[in-house]
Amino acid sequence: MFLDRIPATPGGAVDPVAAERGKLLFASAGCVGCHNGDLFTNLTLQDVGKGGRFKVPSLLGVGARAPYMHDGSALTLADRFGPAGGDLHGQTAQLNPAQIADLITYLESL
Numbered sequence: 144m145f146l147d148r149i150p151a152t153p154g155g156a157v158d159p160v161a162a163e164r165g166k167l168l169f170a171s172a173g174c175v176g177c178h179n180g181d182l183f184t185n186l187t188l189q190d191v192g193k194g195g196r197f198k199v200p201s202l203l204g205v206g207a208r209a210p211y212m213h214d215g216s217a218l219t220l221a222d223r224f225g226p227a228g229g230d231l232h233g234q235t236a237q238l239n240p241a242q243i244a245d246l247i248t249y250l251e252s253l
């Protein structure tokens with residue numbers, strides 16, 4: 144059937160409670176400093192530890208467009224918070240695995 148072929152849409156099929164927790168973490172981890180406004184980008188060039196200054200990308204629909212970062216070094220959203228993520232890219236070192244999962248759920252809802 145036609146509908147079966149439509150891929151999962153951003154905003155669909157995510158746990159809304161986890162996404163809400165993730166939204167709070169997105170603010171408290173400082174993500175909104177760069178990823179803000181309707182498109183989740185302030186359209187500036189920033190050094191987030193990826194070897195130079197790169198334009199802050201929009202995060203709309205981000206869950207569906209891996210790999211991430213200008214060099215594709217993060218294969219999944221989870222990788223963004225691993226060694227490929229770096230310390231300059233939001234304050235994520237203090238987050239526990241459950242919080243990172245909530246943050247990813249929120250990102251997948253955008």
Ligand code: HEC
Nearest residue numbers: 172173174176177189193197198199200211212213232233
């Ligand atoms: C200092 C500004 C800044 C902050 C703060 C920031 N980001 Fe980013 N973000 C960037 C830039 C610049 C890139 C692109 C880097 C590249 O292309 O290598 C990026 C890329 C990303 C990507 C990959 C998007 C893609 O399409 O490749 C995700 C996901 C992301 N950021 C999530 C977050 C989250 C979650 C936080 C908070 C923990 C955060 N960012 C905090 C500037 C920032």
